[in-house]
Amino acid sequence: MWNFINHWKLDSLSAAFFVAFPTLPLAAYPYLTVSTTFTRIKAVIQDAEVKAQNKQNHQIEDWLKKLQEAVYDAEDLLEDFSTQVLRKQLMSGNGVSREVRVFFSRSNQFVYGLQMGHRVEALRERLNDIEADSKRFNFEVHESERYSLTAVKDQTTSSEPEVIVGREGDKAVIKSFLLDSNYKDNVSVISIIGMGGLGKTTLAQHVFNDKQVESHFAVKHWFCVLGGLDARKILKGLVGRDDDQLESLKNELEKKFENKKYLLVLDDVWDGEDGSDGAKWDSLKELFPRDAVGSKIVVTTRSHVIAKFTSTVAPHVLEGLSIDKSWELFRRKAFPQGQDSDHVDEKIRKEIVERCCGVPLVIKAIARLISLKDRAQWLSFIDGEWDGRAWESICRDFRRLRVLVLSDWRIEEMPPLIEKLKHLKYLDLSNNKMEALPNSVTNLVNLLVLKLNGCRYLKELPRGLNKLINLRHLDVGCALNGDLCDSLEYMPRGIGKLTSLQTLSCFVVAKNRSPKSKMVGGLDELSRLNELRGSLEIRVKGYEKDSCISEFEGAKLKDKQYLQCLTITWRDIDMDSDIDLYDKMLQSLQPNSSLQELRVRGYGGMRLPSWLSSLSNLVRIRLDAYTRLEHIPPLDGIPSLEELLICSMKSLEYIDSEGVRGKEMSKFFPSLKKLVIRYCPSLKGWWKKSRGEMKDDSDESTVEELIMLSFPRLSSLTIEDCPNLTSLPLFPTLEEYLYLYKSSSMPLQQTMKMKPPIYSPSSSFMRPLSNLTLLYILSIDDMESLPEVGLQNLTSLQQLEIRDCSRLKSLPLHGQGMSSLQQLKIHGCPRLKSLSESKSQGMIPYLPSLQQLRIDGCSEELSRGWGKESSEVWPNIKHIPNIVID
Template sequence: MHDLATHVAGFHRTKVERLGNWISELTRQNDTELDLSLSSAKRLRTLVLLQGGKWDEGLWEYICREFRRLRVLVLSHLGMKEVSPLIEKLKHLKYLDLSNNDMEALSNSVTSLVNLQVLKLNGCRKLKELPRDISKLINLRHLDIGCTLDGDLCMDLEYMPRGIGKLTSLQTLSCFVVAKKSSSKSEMIGGLDELSRLNELRGRLEIIVSRYRRNSWIFEFGGAILEFGARLVDKKYLPSMTVRLDSDLFGDSDIDLYDKMLPNSSLQELRVEVYVGMRFPSWVSHLSNLVIIVLENCRSLKHIPPLDGIPSLQELTIVHLDGLDYIDSEGVGGKGVPMFFPSLKRLVMRKCLRLKRWSRDEMNDDRSIMLSFPRLSSLHIERCPNLTSMPLFPTLDEGLFLERTSSMPLQQTMKMTSPVSSPLSKLKSLHMTSIDDLESLPEVGLQNLSSLQQLVIFGCEILKSLPLPDQGMPSLQKIEVGNCRELKSLSESESQGRIPYLPSLQLLVISDCSEELSGRARGWGKESEEEWPNIKHILDILIDWNYIQMEGRYVKGEGWRYCVEWDD
């Protein structure tokens, strides 16, 4: 992109706005040939048609005839259904953006553009085929067909054309579709081995394997994956790789294929989706430069290799690992806490239904060292109902989100002692939803939440007390409590009959809780303007907590019993 920008900058640039609509309108009204009457038209280097216009197929003739010296052509979001063979006349073109259009195929005439360096096709969701002679684009450096992560994948793309591996200057190949060679187009289909020579790849690479039957997958793809795996080590500039497989392709007995896929140690991001083996390849724990690991829909996986020793790992996400029993740390806690996830900042665990503990070592009650994350900033645990034990997380400073899981890890973290700083003293946001074992939180723990700005609790049916400290929480701006029918108090001193002094409070919402707590809310409302000078809204909704926000204010809705609002 830098080379292209440098090249284009040397030419005179003319901005053409809404040319597509203009040409269409002139053609429709006058039925005459367009004459731009611009002395610079023939020298135009960059043409960008703005989004939102209606594409007229006659435009191809005008563009390809009038603007032969174009270097940059952007025709995105125009509803285009085909690319005219006339495009081959734009011999000087270096940058072609056809993204977010409706073509099902791309004219093979595109391969005549031997100077083309960038081809953008992302968001062309109906596109099924790339040009069969794509190997002629010898100067192509960036081929963008979108990816799942960005939500702009060419989802109907059936295969990669044979010969794409000859484009050894490619630095961007956002996705590679591995197709079944036994189809009627087998002579045109390029296999995974096409990737072996593309050692200049940078950025993200997503590999999608689909439309296979299991037996043909092993026969046709097994050898190729071994070849590709052997060459992954040569891809020194590839920081991110995603592997996405159909769920019926892989069994645990085929794990040796994955074991052979040893990526280069410079890999920074690894995403594996829809993997059905019971164990994961051991090489993942040897990728010392990994920053992000995402494991999703690996439903038979029972445990994963040690990840805690990867020094650069900052984000770990595990989603829908239904068979996961534990996350293996292999006794690192006994060797020294500093080696336990030294850089991890963000941890997400969702829908791991069997997960009970972090490590199998936790089965030993005699452990003398309790593990804790030394730098964890954000923690999200959702629908892990059996997870009652995991390393402590005292350094959280962004957010803690718990839904349909146990409160035990939080309780343990709140009670921990540290000579350096109080646990969770920098936490800004705490959300707890449907925590079935949450009856109360330790007072000493809540006293430490001096930086907390948002406290949201919903559906904790046995929660009886939320003892906010009498000395107040100076940073707390928002309290929302809903569907906690046993909750009777929000203060340490229940006889106080009111909530503590909260100088920064701006919003209080209490919905579907006990009559006792709701009555106190009405009492608080009468004197709150003096005690909470920043308050904007106090809401007490006994039945529904349905409220509508309009222009920054909360407007009365059905089911309301009480509302006090101050603002300017």
């Protein structure tokens, strides 16, 4: 327990007070004696903890609780001071109003300082009383470093743990290890690993107190570590003596164990911060007695690192309880002995235990929390109903709360009394139903994180959001993650003062500025938020024609060097708006060159900004839902670009209007791996002049003619709903998949027909599409056949699906070339009559790896003659386990 005091320094209270109020007289510093009193108490705290556990002394336990309360109050006081320091620094650094300056004048510092001084004085008196009260217990004072934690429990003092549920199998595994004498090592170790609350300690206690285990070992010891592998502290705790000499402690431990077979439990071992756990464990285990064959050590830990280093056998991983066992445990805790639980139906049982995720600690806590009297109360828990009493209980009973997570509770209204949780640092209200937050939220000045993502009914944020001077992360969701606060109308004025903000997931530019113009923050609020990192979405719902350009330029996105992803969305805006204004707005939002991902959606301009091709670190670009854009500026020179998505552009005719001439193959999309082109009905080709240059009327285009038009590293390609797209840079390097839907087959035909250049040996030429694994050809109207030579090259293809290709007549599959094919599906190709390259092979060649064959909706010739009676076909397909021919 005393860790709460061991890691807390009251000296920092004094330092913070001096920084905050340097002009106060010394008489106002009653806290100067607090540190001394605190040090004297700390000297006896370890002995108090030991005596409280060994002697079951409730008076000492009460004394420790009083001390804990006082230390927590001291921590609260320190946070108040720190907040005041930061508030003062921020206010003095900004151009603030006269009223604020007066508040921080010397006279007001004096008043505030004296108020805090009274609080420190009260704290000092409490500590003095606690120190005086300690003398009646005759605690032993330890002047040197104290051994860390609790006293050792042996078989005479270990208390019997409560009945466990659902851990019978786990107990059997641990018992089997302990009772097995066939291990080579004199001392064998097993670790029990699992997240907090799963019951590692409870399981270990049950094994420790088992009668068979008790009779098997001559000596049993239990040590609660609650920390890292500090050999000196652990040995001090085991021996029960304060001695810094490891050799002396080792000798004392050997005397205690008397060369007898022993069982030692090291409970709740943490991993260290310095990465030296392995070396620490090696040192520690050398100090344990090793003479008695069959001795065992059990380690409980949350850390996989600790489990790896300590175990001599496979660690035992503790899992969550099953649904049935979770309910059994819940029933035991929720209903007193003899009380009937039949009124709780199966649906409610399942809902409640599923929410507990199989974690015993959570199950027991929830069972105690709700007084289960009737079905309505159970349903209110399931439905996440929150009323004033629930809030009042939280704010009253958890006033020192630092973290509050209330996501997915269907909360419709937040009460103003949330401000009572003044020490709150992390508040998660995501996926709830409230339309607004109370302004009192802005009094939570210690708040670091505010999560509101997925609150789809939220219309506005609190007006005084700028008062949250410690706020680092404000998450209102974003389209990228699909958890946007869709109803959010604007951002509050003053949000730009939160200069330490690191996360702002979305900034909404208001649709209408009046009558809320005084409350509405413009995009220039982003001006000084240069610590922003991660993702930012700018959602433009409206703009002021006369001032929007200066406002957008005022955002100074170019200064946001830590920003990785930028999404710019125009939404609910009249598409007949000034086209030039669109162009200027987007041009004014130039990001920093370090940006890695750019998404622009709903843009109504006719040209993209000049800065787009200069973002040399871009990895992903998505351009979506443009109404007027006819071409895109060259993007092939961006060296790091890996993904390009072009979607829903009804006016786009060419992707690059500059043409192919002058392009260098070495600089043509050198890193592009994924290309998606969707719903571009007017798109004709990649380059405006590419048809003549590509000679697409030729059946024998060579690499010399086409190599400059190839994607050098493209791995996946999707072309969907682009019926007029007939020319494209070739894509011979595809590996993952090719997906063609309602598009022309010409780019595929041209890629399949690529041949090596005359000057290049064929051995160095990679056959086109030879690494492709998945091929989908759907609703392609201009495809009558695929070239036989191209199909022979598909040596890595595992899945081929062809659907609704009404003109397809020939599909000459090649048995040897397509040796990796596992799935073949053909549907809705009424003119297709054969799948083989020659009549001698029958209807289909032998495809050795094929596991699934499905053919339906094709010609009558293709649908018949597949049975065992067919001497030509059956030998080629009898090895296929899954065949459907209709």
